Each structure stands twice: as structure tokens, then as C-alpha cells.
Amino acid sequence: MTSGLPRRAFLSGALVSAALAGCSRPARWDRSVVHQGSRSRIAIVPARDYDDRLVEIVLRGVRMFALDVARKTVVLKPNFVEFDPAGVVNTHPALVAAAIEAFRRAGAREVIVAEGPGHHRDTEHLLTASGLYGVLREARARYVDLNGDDVRAVRARSHYTGLGELYLPETVLKADLLVSMPKLKTHHWAGVTLSMKNMFGCLPGSVYGFPKNVLHWAGITESIVDINSTLPVRRFAIVDGIVGMEGNGPIQGDRKHCGVLVFGEDPVAVDATSARLMTIDPRRVPYLAEAGRFLGHLAEDRIEQIGEPIDRLRQDFTVLPSFAHMKRFA
């Protein structure tokens, strides 16, 4: 749930707030978080199915980037919101298994899987029913429930929510590399949910409630930007676009086979590319439009595609009528 506000009133309020904010022009982000570099590299890698070729595919994707993970702690953050036996809500456990193995082969000292499910407090049910528990046992990988992890207050490095500081879990703060592993999905509040929205799961429900409703009151767009600019950890993303979700995501949408994985270090460029794969204009997604101002690259000419070109793998994802404007490319 976001709030009790009807959607139109909420959007109108957000626009008025944005306009007022634009008049006064306070510093909305710290200089330290401004993305460095004139271009970002992104890799779109075909992957038809969740089969035993995934380890090699993920390893190939990871090696396209200069990620030095030797003797480092890598935290994989998949998207496990809740379990629907008929749905495709969560990052596929086979991809998590492949990523554990790939980062181990790349020399990581430890690969931890960590998530703070947004809706469900019953982590054991979520893990066992989804199949992730079996994967973790097989791989002998440690799982951390971020909803119950020890937390530390970290000063926000952008200032869209007004929260001032964010409570972040120690497991995330101690990681050498944090890998966001979202599902390629549409989202009924944010338009899309990708590597940046997936970071909601880093904020513990014990502090922010279920379904992280403090962040919903603070604004979903605003929270996505503040969380991603504040996480003081090196980042990478692997987007599960083998089977995505269209329509009424992130829970009740329909499956959409897309056959891709998206890799990258710049979360804005990863999400912009993923949106383009869904035939959604990232410039019309509010959180991406805002994050593209300082946190990473949004423009196509600033993103170097080092894997397959987008046009060969693009799919037409349906969206809710209220997001139809996102399908019109400016």
C-alpha cells in the first residue's frame, strides 16, 4: 500500500511539491554522490531459460566488467517480495544459485544472499516455498534476513524524502560489493521496479514497517533516489529478465518471457536500459528522470552497450493505463 490517497490526488500533490521545490532550489544531493565518468557500460546478455548454462552466462556477464572481487565479501540482494505459486514475483532461485557460483569462481571470499522482504515477515515460508532455501543449502551459502539485521543510521546523501538519515543493515554496510538482482517488472506505483527499487529491501522492515510503509509515505520516487544515493557500498546489478512481469506488477502482473540478463555498475544506466528493453521510456519514469540528473546516466548516447543491442531483444511490456504515457518515447 502507498497511502490512502487516490492516485490522481497523490500525483497532483507530487507535481505541486516538485514545482515548489524547483522554485527554492535547495541542494538536493551531496556533491560526493554525483556520478563520475562521461559514459557507463551496460551488458545485455541473452539467456533463454533457467537452466544449467546460467553459471557460465553470469560469469561471462560479470567478467565484462572490471570487478575485482578476489578475497572480497559479495552480498547478493535478490527480489523476494512474497510467494505466489502461480506467479513470477521473485528473482528466480536458479539465477541466485548461478550468481553465487559465478562470484565464487571469480574469487570472492564469501558470497552472502540477503533480502528484507517487503510484504512478508515469514521469511522461512518465503524461502522454502520459493525454492531459494534449497538453493542456499545446496550452495552452502549464508542467508541474512535484512528485516532483522543489526542496523546503523547513515546520513542521507540526497534529500528528497526529508528523512535525514537511513537505517541500513550491517550486512550491507560491511559488503565489499552489493549486487542488486531484481526481476524485470512493471510496478503499479513506480512504473517499473528494477535494480534501484530493489534496494527498498535493504531497509529493514523492523524499522520501516511492512510493506516498508514509512518509505511509501515519504514518497516512492523520493525514497528510491535517497536510498540509492546513500548506500555507501560499491554496486553492481544483474537483472533477471529471463522471465519478467508485465501489467499489474510487482505482485499480480503477468509473466513475460524476455530471455535476457542485464549487467552493469551504474544503477541508473542499468534501469534505463532495462526499461528500454520493456519498451518503456526511462525519461518518463519519475525516479529515473530524477536519478539521471546526478546519480548515473540515463541518456542512450551516454550508455555503451557491450553485450547485445537493445533492439534485438526488446519486448513490448504492457503497463497499467495510468502509465500509458511511459510507452510513448519522447
Added chain:
Amino acid sequence: MIGEAVAMLHGTQNRDGGWPSSHGRASSTECTSLATLALARLDAGERAAADRGVRWLVACQNADGSWPLHRETGTPSWTTALATLTIASITDEPSCAGRGARWLLRQQPRTPGMLASLVYRVAPQARVVQLDPELRGWPWTSGVSSFVEPTAYALLALKRLRPRLSGAEVGARIDEAERMIYDRMCRDGGWNYGNSAVLGADLWPYADVTALTLLSLADHRGRRENERSLAALRRMLTQVDSGLALSWAALCLSAYGQDVAPLLRRLHLSWTRTHFLADTRSIALAVLAATDGARAVAP
């Protein structure tokens, strides 16, 4: 199972007397409350650990009567209801629990304002969520709206303390919170975090939240909504095998006078498979369920 689970609780108790969510972390009010409640039901040998848990809770209470999530944070939290319930259930320390209850009664969840209320009254189908925005329960965190689980904890605490609480507002607040909970029930019974439908699509209930919520409403067991939700819980229990869900379900069904022996056998099997992921909350609730703990928490 009980012996192993109790041993695990002993093994995870921190030197400060509190319990963390899992071994090696900082003590939390939620886990300390549940572990203390569970161990206090066992024999004198286990009570020493529970007494240390009570001392941790008493020491962590804020001056305003609330409890923080952890001793270090200090900020009042939803766990106040659990700490209040625990102290009210197992000690003769009424002042601590009474101050916790009075803090709960002072809490005002955020409501979405006049515009949303007007839309709800005039054109409820235009709202993205189908719930009465004015009904107040309790929020997870100050300054946000009411949700089902923290409201259920608050009801359990306030109902246990009700004979000791004076003032007409106690009954009125309990009544409003119950109406809020029933308003958020899923179409076929049961509850999730607190939304029955979004954008016209029905959402499904969760077994753990449904059992907890029914437990908090056990003094209304004859109501049609309770019966529907009990039926929903039984359906969900054919799909769910977690320690958390089975434990809450056993506590709930016990409070409704039903045979929980089959559930306790499943709880034992589940323990052998996963050890409940070493989650203190689930382990403590399993001990509570296996020792007929419904009497310690149900209204």
C-alpha cells in the same frame, strides 16, 4: 523439539539478558519479549533466563513508557505492545506494563486527510485501496498509518491489561481498532499486512498474520468474520510449513478451543527440516505454542 529449541534460546541469549533476532546480533525488544514469554512458562531452571529477559525489558523502557527496537536506538517502536504484553503476562510489575499501555493509548496513527476521507465517503471505488482511512489502529512507526500486525499486538496487550486500566477511552480505542482490523480483512477471510485489495485486485492473506490477528480477536470467536478467517487459516495451513506460521496457528487454534496436536506434530517435523532458520522469534513462538502458551497471550 522443545528441548532443542529451548537450548537454542539459551545459546542465543546475549550477556545483557536480551535476545537477538539470531545469534551474535544485538538484543531486540521483539525477540526478548517472545523468548521471555516462552521460557517463563517452563520450570524454575528456565526461569532464570526469563528473569534476565524481564530485567533487560525493564531497563530498556523509555521514560515515556515506550520501548525501542533495540537498546541503542531509543526511538519508540511498535515493539512496545509486545514488551507490555510480556510483562503484563508474567510479572507482578504493573507499573512498567501500565506505562507501556498508556503510551499505546496515546499513539495516533496518520490518516490520509480530509480529501481521501471525502473520496472514501463519496466514491470509494475511486480509491486505490479499499479501506476506511479514518479507522485507527496502531502503526509500525510513529507518523504513518495503521497496519494489522502492530494493531493485533496492541490489542493483545491492552486486552490483557484492561482490568487494570481506567478510563472510557480504553474500551473505545479497542473497539475502533477491532473495526479497523475487520475492515481490512481479505475477501475470503484472513489478513495480510493490511490491504484487502489494491487497484481493484484482491490481495491474498498470510497464515502467520491471520493466526495472530484471530488470536487478538479471540474474545469475538462467534463472529462471522472470525469463522471465515478460521476457515481461511485452515486452507492456508495446507500450503505453509514454517515455524512462524505453525506456531501462531497453534496458539490461535488453541485459544479457539480446537485440537492443535496435529499442528504441533507438523511443527516438530518442520523443526527437523529447517530449525526455523535459527530465527529467535519463530523458535520462541514454537516453545510457547508447545507449552499451551495461548493462555499467556489470548484475551
